[in-house]
Amino acid sequence: MITTLDDPQTPFLALDPAIVAANVRRLRSRLAPLGVTLRQHVKTAKSLDVARLAGDGPITVSTLAEAEAFAAAGHRDIVYAVGIAPHKLDRVCALRDAGVDLVVLLDTPEQAAEAGRRGLPALIEVDCDGHRGGLRPDDPALVHVAAALRGAGGEVRGVLVHAGESYFAAGDNALRRAAEEERRAAVEAAGVLRAAGHPVKVVSVGSTPTAHFATDLTGVTEVRAGNFVFFDLVMAGIGVCTPADLAVTVVATVIGHRPDKGWILTDGGWMATSRDRGTARQRVDQGYGLVAAADGTLLPDLLMTDASQEHGILSMRPGSPHALPDLPVGVRVRILPNHACATAAQHDAYHVLADDGRTIDAVWPRIRGW
Amino acid sequence: MITTLDDPQTPFLALDPAIVAANVRRLRSRLAPLGVTLRQHVKTAKSLDVARLAGDGPITVSTLAEAEAFAAAGHRDIVYAVGIAPHKLDRVCALRDAGVDLVVLLDTPEQAAEAGRRGLPALIEVDCDGHRGGLRPDDPALVHVAAALRGAGGEVRGVLVHAGESYFAAGDNALRRAAEEERRAAVEAAGVLRAAGHPVKVVSVGSTPTAHFATDLTGVTEVRAGNFVFFDLVMAGIGVCTPADLAVTVVATVIGHRPDKGWILTDGGWMATSRDRGTARQRVDQGYGLVAAADGTLLPDLLMTDASQEHGILSMRPGSPHALPDLPVGVRVRILPNHACATAAQHDAYHVLADDGRTIDAVWPRIRGW
Structure with missing residues (x-):
């Protein structure tokens, strides 16, 4: 039986792999001439299948659950890019003992002493x-933390920078400046550590906006990006992509109307979309x-303007x-x-579209939990 | 081995059953003298164990996944309180064929014809x-929909009202008015249907705020509430409870500090708390x-003021x-x-506290999906 977008019960998450x-x-063709490795951040898709579509290679994770799932699938080069909580080190060591080059992140002497x-x-x-x-x-x-790490027996693998503010930097010039600021901070920190006698093998930068706008990555060894898939x-609101580049959508069904209010009601509420209202801070609020x-x-100017747990309200842009x-x-x-x-995190799986944009030819699971 | 709040890897969801x-x-002692049945809405906890703690009885569900899980556990009296999408009727019928009195919700002639x-x-x-x-x-x-339902072969079981705006009605008087408005609309609609010759067995009202402030429920047969558990x-912001009444909390670990900014960083980001910022619209924004x-x-005046996917930022209230x-x-x-x-939906299970408020003596799973 052929399944199409009309078949699964709604709401569900549709993924267009051609867009991914x-x-x-x-992104890969942007980064290749800049001489850096792409270390994809798997926190967005949390999917072995999507990572494969993105070309595999070294990865970044946001949870040890991701690290364990990717390690079980054969990945061996992993950065866990959230400051390490000391009680998680047993799981880190177990993965390293299993042959995974899992690298942790830290910025305090306490973490450095424990990891070291x-x-x-x-x-x-x-x-x-x-x-x-x-x-x-x-x-x-910076130098004290590095010394604490090495002094306790650890290895200073390098430095990691994330230009998180680039998500609020709209326009090409602001994004180029954010990318250069990210690069400059990473290279400067690497220089400080090297001057203090620490080897610095990895100079890691990245965010989806800066990865798409960096024009010079001198001194950088790798770029991380996750959302770009x-x-x-x-x-789209800050100019990194257009709505046509969006690969995942929530499929919902119309369940009612309020003509007096200009509303169409659907069965896709915040449980299906998440409560994320990131565009509320942007020039154009997309609800x-x-x-x-x-x-x-x-559908021109139609927005999902409000959400209950299992209800969406669609209405026209004012x-x-x-x-x-x-x-x-x-x-x-x-x-x-x-x-x-955030939206993908509300779902356990992706319904994957075939080339015709209608047939669903696979269901890809997501990794959950921590 | 005894497990306490110090043992599970963070972030995780802690549940205090004594508070539930x-x-x-x-709520049950409020409703008993009002002569109505409590039909708990299991959408908040999505847990058989929490529903049992709440005394079981008839339930309301927000998804058919909840209906199926509760039916499998022996529940037989279920209202699915989201307007029915016609393609979901096969699952509804399967549950009814299995002996569950599952009742659907609708407000259009199209839905009425299909359900009928x-x-x-x-x-x-x-x-x-x-x-x-x-x-x-x-x-x-209203009468047309009822006629369409019966004409097609269905049963007009009754009416259902939800005073969703009561979530924004702060203060005892406003909440009492919202409760009375909810009752009045339900009873009036039931009267209209009865006058048109339709039997109306169920007059169902409810929301957590109105359930706690209704003083007269004449004409109402049952009250629905979910969040109250x-x-x-x-x-708390609208005066229905105090912070001491909150039964679930997200446990997170401190992973760093930014003294220059007055920040404490944790490993509990929006993946653990959700993106819900419901208090942003209230008099006191709790971040x-x-x-x-x-x-x-x-911790007096300490708030979680910002969130990335796996990072929380704690800082003092301005x-x-x-x-x-x-x-x-x-x-x-x-x-x-x-x-x-929304917060509970980010987790697969509850870590349940013993009476000492520290020992974890059970892990209760949540129902997911649709």
Whole structure:
């Protein structure tokens, strides 16, 4: 029996692998002339199948559950890019004992002492834009942490920077500046560590926006990016992609109408889309997402404007010249998400489209938990 | 080996069943003198164990996955309180054929015709406050939908109203008014249907806020509420509970500090808390949540103010007279969520606390998917 987008019960997550492949080609062809390795961040898709579509190679993970699942599938070169909590080191060591070159991240002397005591290699987290953790390149703690790590028996593998603020840097110039700032911080920190006598093999930078806008990566050895496989409306809003580049959509069914309010109700609520409202901070607020017909054609100015747990409300963008489309009860629509990482996390699997954009020819599971 | 809150790898979801039991006692003792049945909504906990703690009895579900799981565990009286999508009727019929009195919800002639053709009992959704779906009690469509349902062979079981706007009605008076408005709409709609010759056995109202503030439920047969088992900061913000009544918390570990910014970093990001920022619309914005020590004691004015996928940022409430607490790397904290339904949905299971508030003596799974 052939399954199409009309068959699975809604809501569910549809994945267009042709779009993923195009997104991957775009980033890989950008990075190749810059002389860096792509270390894809598997936190967005959390899928062995999507990682394979992205060309495999070294990976970044956001949880040890991801590291364990990818290790079980044969991956051997993994960076765990969240500052290590000491109680997780047993699982790190178990993976390393099994032959996986799993590298941890840290930025405090306490973490360095614990990781060093286990003889682990670590990247030191460096901050370039005040987004969350990491040490500034000129912070004397940088050398102290490196010394604590080596002194306790660990290995200073290198430095890692993530320009998290680039998600709010709209426009080509701002994105190029964010990429250069990320590179500069990483290279400067690597220089400080080398000057203090520490070998620095890895100089790792990355975020989906900066990976697409860096023009010079001198001194950098690898670029991390995760969201790029799927993209989303936040990325479209800052000019990194267009809505046509979005690879995952939530398929929902119309279950009612409120003509008095100009609403169409669906069975796709925040349980299916997540509560992420990333575009609310952008120039154009896309609500909970743009709405397309089942064939993928965008319905002009129709937005998912509100969400309950299992209800979505679709209505027209304020000021739109278009009329509310006629979508009878039972018709399916596809919601383009604000934030692919958050939306995909609401689902256990991807329904994978064939080349015709209608037939579903595989179901790919996602890795869950921590 | 005894497991305590210090043992599971973070982040994870802790559940205090003593608080659930107290929350349940409170609501059941409120409703008993009002002469109505409590039909608990299992969408919040999605757990057979939590439903048992809440006294079982008739239930409301938000997905057919919940209906199927509860039916498999012996539940026989279930309302599926999301407007029915016609393609889901096969699963509804399968449950009814297995002896479950599963009742669907609808508010359009199309749904009524489909459900009627299958001989199904249905509640007609009635709107009391313009929150999402449903027909106003004075809408002539109400009688048309009932006629379409019976004409096609179905059963008009009754009416269902949900005062969704009560989540935004702060203060006792506003909540009492919302409860009365919900009752009035339900009873009025039931009267209209009865006057048109339709039997109306069930007059169902409910939301956690209105269930706690209704003072007269004349004409109502049952009250639905879901969130009350756990409560959350949104409910505390409108005065339905206090932070001490919150039964689920996210346990996270401190992984770093940014003294220059007044930040404490944890390994509990939005993947663990959800992106729900329900208190952002309230008088007091609680960020991603209040923060307690591992023993449950609130840390005054400490909030989870920002979140990445696997990082939480804790900082002081602006204007607080308190200093940032000293929470070294490795220390565990507990985040009190904005919205229990959304936070719990990020997890596959509950770690259930014993009476000492520290020992974990069970792990209860959650129902996932649709």
